[in-house]
Amino acid sequence: xxxxxxxxxxxxxxxxxxxxxxxxxxxxxxxxxxxxxxxxxxxxxxxxxxxxxxxxxxxxxxxxxxxxxxxxxxxxxxxxxxxxxxxxxxxxxxxxxxxxxxxxxxxxxxxxxxxxxxxxxxxxxxxxxxxxxxxxxxxxxxxxxxxxxxxxxxxxxxxxxxxxxxxxxxxxxxxxxxxxxxxxxxxxxxxxxxxxxxxxxxxxxxxxxxxxxxxxxxxxxxxxxxxxxxxxxxxxxxxxxxxxxxxxxxxxxxxxxxxxxxxxxxxxxxxxxxxxxxxxxxxxxxxxxxxxxxxxxxxxxxxxxxxxxxxxxxxxxxxxxxxxxxxxxxxxxxxxxxxxxxxxxxxxxxxxxxxxxxxxxxxxxxxxxxxxxxxxxxxxxxxxxxxxxxxxxxxxxxxxxxxxxxxxxxxxxxxxxxxxxxxxxxxxxxxxxxxxxxxxxxxxxxxxxxxxxxxxxxxxxxxxxxxxxxxxxxxxxxxxxxxxxxxxxxxxxxxxxxxxxxxxxxxxxxxxxxxxxxxxxxxxxxxxxxxxxxxxxxxxxxxxxxxxxxxxxxxxxxxxxxxxxxxxxxxxxxxxxxxxxxxxxxxxxxxxxxxxxxxxxxxxxxxxx
Amino acid sequence: xxxxxxxxxxxxxxxxxxxxxxxxxxxxxxxxxxxxxxxxxxxxxxxxxxxxxxxxxxxxxxxxxxxxxxxxxxxxxxxxxxxxxxxxxxxxxxxxxxxxxxxxxxxxxxxxxxxxxxxxxxxxxxxxxxxxxxxxxxxxxxxxxxxxxxxxxxxxxxxxxxxxxxxxxxxxxxxxxxxxxxxxxxxxxxxxxxxxxxxxxxxxxxxxxxxxxxxxxxxxxxxxxxxxxxxxxxxxxxxxxxxxxxxxxxxxxxxxxxxxxxxxxxxxxxxxxxxxxxxxxxxxxxxxxxxxxxxxxxxxxxxxxxxxxxxxxxxxxxxxxxxxxxxxxxxxxxxxxxxxxxxxxxxxxxxxxxxxxxxxxxxxxxxxxxxxxxx
Numbered sequence: 001x002x003x004x005x006x007x008x009x010x011x012x013x014x015x016x017x018x019x020x021x022x023x024x025x026x027x028x029x030x031x032x033x034x035x036x037x038x039x040x041x042x043x044x045x046x047x048x049x050x051x052x053x054x055x056x057x058x059x060x061x062x063x064x065x066x067x068x069x070x071x072x073x074x075x076x077x078x079x080x081x082x083x084x085x086x087x088x089x090x091x092x093x094x095x096x097x098x099x100x101x102x103x104x105x106x107x108x109x110x111x112x113x114x115x116x117x118x119x120x121x122x123x124x125x126x127x128x129x130x131x132x133x134x135x136x137x138x139x140x141x142x143x144x145x146x147x148x149x150x151x152x153x154x155x156x157x158x159x160x161x162x163x164x165x166x167x168x169x170x171x172x173x174x175x176x177x178x179x180x181x182x183x184x185x186x187x188x189x190x191x192x193x194x195x196x197x198x199x200x201x202x203x204x205x206x207x208x209x210x211x212x213x214x215x216x217x218x219x220x221x222x223x224x225x226x227x228x229x230x231x232x233x234x235x236x237x238x239x240x241x242x243x244x245x246x247x248x249x250x251x252x253x254x255x256x257x258x259x260x261x262x263x264x265x266x267x268x269x270x271x272x273x274x275x276x277x278x279x280x281x282x283x284x285x286x287x288x289x290x291x292x293x294x295x296x297x298x299x300x301x302x303x304x305x306x307x308x309x310x311x312x313x314x315x316x317x318x319x320x321x322x323x324x325x326x327x328x329x330x331x332x333x334x335x336x337x338x339x340x341x342x343x344x345x346x347x348x349x350x351x352x353x354x355x356x357x358x359x360x361x362x363x364x365x366x367x368x369x370x371x372x373x374x375x376x377x378x379x380x381x382x383x384x385x386x387x388x389x390x391x392x393x394x395x396x397x398x399x400x401x402x403x404x405x406x407x408x409x410x411x412x413x414x415x416x417x418x419x420x421x422x423x424x425x426x427x428x429x430x431x432x433x434x435x436x437x438x439x440x441x442x443x444x445x446x447x448x449x450x451x452x453x454x455x456x457x458x459x460x461x462x463x464x465x466x467x468x469x470x471x472x473x474x475x476x477x478x479x480x481x482x483x484x485x486x487x488x489x490x491x492x493x494x495x496x497x498x499x500x501x502x503x504x505x506x507x508x509x510x511x512x513x514x515x516x517x518x519x520x521x522x523x524x525x526x527x528x529x530x531x532x533x534x535x536x537x538x539x540x541x542x543x544x545x546x547x548x549x550x551x552x553x554x555x556x557x558x559x560x561x562x563x564x565x566x567x568x569x570x571x572x573x574x575x576x577x578x579x580x581x582x583x584x585x586x587x588x589x590x591x592x593x594x595x596x597x598x599x600x601x602x603x604x605x606x607x608x609x
Numbered sequence: 610x611x612x613x614x615x616x617x618x619x620x621x622x623x624x625x626x627x628x629x630x631x632x633x634x635x636x637x638x639x640x641x642x643x644x645x646x647x648x649x650x651x652x653x654x655x656x657x658x659x660x661x662x663x664x665x666x667x668x669x670x671x672x673x674x675x676x677x678x679x680x681x682x683x684x685x686x687x688x689x690x691x692x693x694x695x696x697x698x699x700x701x702x703x704x705x706x707x708x709x710x711x712x713x714x715x716x717x718x719x720x721x722x723x724x725x726x727x728x729x730x731x732x733x734x735x736x737x738x739x740x741x742x743x744x745x746x747x748x749x750x751x752x753x754x755x756x757x758x759x760x761x762x763x764x765x766x767x768x769x770x771x772x773x774x775x776x777x778x779x780x781x782x783x784x785x786x787x788x789x790x791x792x793x794x795x796x797x798x799x800x801x802x803x804x805x806x807x808x809x810x811x812x813x814x815x816x817x818x819x820x821x822x823x824x825x826x827x828x829x830x831x832x833x834x835x836x837x838x839x840x841x842x843x844x845x846x847x848x849x850x851x852x853x854x855x856x857x858x859x860x861x862x863x864x865x866x867x868x869x870x871x872x873x874x875x876x877x878x879x880x881x882x883x884x885x886x887x888x889x890x891x892x893x894x895x896x897x898x899x900x901x902x903x904x905x906x907x908x909x910x911x912x913x914x915x916x917x918x919x920x921x922x923x924x925x926x927x928x929x930x931x932x933x934x935x936x937x938x939x940x941x942x943x944x945x946x947x948x949x950x951x952x953x954x955x956x957x958x959x960x961x962x963x964x965x966x967x968x969x970x971x972x973x974x975x976x977x978x979x980x981x982x983x984x
Contacts, residue, residue: 165721169663172730202721342832344862344932348767351932351974355935
């Protein structure tokens with residue numbers, strides 16, 4: 001069957017978004033979109049109402065019938081209906097899990113990776129060596145009431161004692177699921193296969209136990225997929241069944257409903273694989289910040305559960321510290337008044353910045369939320385710990401060890417931002433600066449934002465398993481991602497090395513598509529922007545003495561780079577970026593950096609706000 | 610298109626108030642439908658499962674986990690007292706025995722021959738739920754709780770700390786601008802719900818705690834002073850379980866902001882009446898705001914009810930409050946609701962409302978307005 005029209009929704013905790021993708025002149029494009037408030041909570045308590053409202057907007061814009069009575073019309077008949085309908089969901093707080101492993105840094109971490117990769121929020125990681133006494137663990141399990149528990153531990157054939165001990169702790173806590181009282185808590189066992197029978201004896205009766213392949217069959221290898229798939233199955237079978245209206249929604253969709261972050265992860269994984277590139281994706285929301293990365297073909301996702309721009313904005317302030325937020329603010333402000341303002345945003349989370357000063361403060365906080373989330377991500381996205389590596393002579397010099405971060409900023413090709421503060425910043429220059437300042441890309445990095453947060457829907461599309469439509473759906477996901485989903489901001493060129501004041505750190509010779517040539521010299525401490533649209537530009541990059549722009553110290557690179565709606569940003573401020581602690585110098589530097597990229601042209605620090 | 614404004618906080622002089630009082634686990638409801646209850650009356654009770662203690666018998670006796678069952682002197686289900694022997698080795702010819710005793714009173718729940726652990730569960734913990742406000746039992750939810758109905762004043766705050774509290778209402782300031790100072794808090798206010806104007810300082814609030822004031826209702830408080838009270842930085846607005854003598858309810862927000870006139874006048878009107886308050890706040894999906902409930906009796910009711918839980922949309926003529934800088938805390942009437950997007954000073958494109966504040970028409974993003982829902 002040839003797919004010609006695809007309807008996809010994402011049911012978020014506040015808004016349900018619908019998109020219609022159609023094949024026009026041989027290529028898949030986003031045709032229309034609509035949105036409506038999510039209707040999971042009282043007084044509606046039926047998610048499908050919000051879905052129908054959002055689809056109705058699309059229907060009106062498309063000028064053709066998509067809904068028949070209370071149903072989405074699939075398959076398409078002539079000009080009515082769509083070929084397939086799919087959906088993601090994060091309504092009702094998403095999927096909340098607790099994971100357990102014997103050693104926190106080994107099976108505990110593998111279990112956490114599986115749960116996060118499947119799109120869940122990990123509420124806690126229990127481990128035999130987490131320093132808590134059994135009764136403290138029991139109290140914690142009872143308190144948290146997760147949707148699901150993933151229990152792992154031990155390599156196949158290893159000792160069974162510790163993982164059975166964890167099962168006994170779970171049994172003693174006798175945990176109850178978060179939603180509904182009519183079903184038993186789903187528990188997935190993905191540990192030492194020799195312990196499976198004992199785990200069954202311990203947990204079989206009081207929980208809804210499911211046994212799958214060991215997450216860490218041998219120390220050297222993780223086997224996350226079976227657990228991730230099982231989490232998705234149970235999410236559909238149990239958790240979603242409890243949420244109001246989901247039974248009906250599930251009967252409508254042509255592919256299983258995926259948790260929103262799980263779908264985004266699937267898409268990023270696919271893009272990295274197809275283009276053979278390293279990618280970092282970030283979604284900064286009101287309550288949480290999700291970071292996805294693919295480095296060395298390994299996918300990782302982290303959720304910073306309390307780093308967000310509204311509900312948890314005060315937590316960003318608490319974790320980053322007022323000083324770190326203020327270092328991004330190019331004017332003087334009363335510190336106590338600032339904390340009250342941020343507090344008021346927390347208790348009135350849906351407000352928007354009206355004055356320029358408010359916008360600058362909000363974007364300063366976003367930089368810190370992103371920076372802290374990325375620190376968490378870097379410490380989680382690591383090589384497997386506990387693995388004995390075979391060493392060569394060169395390794396012996398590098399002293400590489402297990403557990404080192406996979407995140408290498410020099411290796412990063414594409415950085416994609418999404419979430420209100422990045423996607424809807426009044427100027428794209430602001431989004432680019434926020435991404436650069438918080439992630440500090442090195443070498444050559446393309447920057448982009450997700451225009452309307454379509455990544456979840458495209459992720460489900462890319463993940464459709466039905467054979468007859470899988471290929472078309474994957475193609476549609478990729479085409480729409482490239483043409484409609486991403487807004488290409490441009491590229492950041494940031495040489496790294498020992499910076500000397502006033503020294504040249506990079507000379508760039510560009511040949512544009514019209515044949516025009518340009519030469520740009522970047523000095524240490526400077527930042528500037530060249531306006532070039534999203535098109536291939538031939539570039540010869542000559543790093544300054546001792547500098548590295550991607551190929552190693554002093555190595556010249558000839559390559560193709562891309563501009564975008566912002567252009568090419570040359571960042572000679574150094575890595576790590578140091579901001580002066582002297583308020584005068586800081587404000588002067590920040591103002592100059594802003595001017596260089598036209599970030600806040602209308603900022604008048606003395607205006608009444 | 611989604612409504613882009615924050616639903617208003619209720620300030621209702623007379624309404625039907627329904628309160629669900631639910632047990633954390635199934636238990637017994639001790640009142641019947643139609644019963645009249647007072648705030649302190651118990652309406653339902655249950656027992657929470659006791660805490661669990663784990664004893665590693667195999668380690669303590671230095672035996673294999675497989676042998677633990679043989680060494681046990683009690684069985685699964687046996688009740689034990691603290692220091693009772695629960696396991697013993699056979700020893701050598703009946704000599705050199707070693708044993709394990711129970712660390713707490715409880716019941717043996719699990720004996721594991723894989724790990725050698727024994728699980729002892731302590732006695733259940735009784736939990737009782739009271740009525741919180743005076744009223745009538747409208748519905749009994751079997752084994753789970755009740756719904757209590759009452760009529761009276763219902764006011765929502767924007768943020769609070771501390772859970773449920775109650776006492777006589779005492780308005781201690783002259784007008785809605787006046788701050789609650791340390792001097793205004795006296796021992797006479799013990800057990801009362803105190804109402805102030807624009808602000809309470811940390812010092813004054815601490816004095817209220819010292820004087821055992823039951824609750825404080827006021828316009829604003831400093832965000833950074835919360836840490837001093839709570840012992841931690843409040844990162845997300847989820848409160849209610851703090852163990853505080855004096856619940857605090859803010860009607861406007863953080864900083865010095867005069868209390869809304871409707872709120873202040875209504876509280877003043879009921880000075881001296883018995884009032885129930887709850888500071889519990891949850892700002893997430895399924896939002897919970899702190900509340901002030903003043904149940905009124907038959908002759909105090911005028912009979913012009915408004916539904917406490919219905920919400921109206923914003924429209925021309927609506928009374929609104931600005932909830933973000935600039936103009937934060939100011940109130941005005943909606944003059945017009947232009948449908949096209951307008952550019953703000955921040956260059957954000959938003960839907961706006963034109964508001965008349967002190968005779969001047971001002972453009973404010975609709976998202977930065979809150980309905981003042983009065984009756």
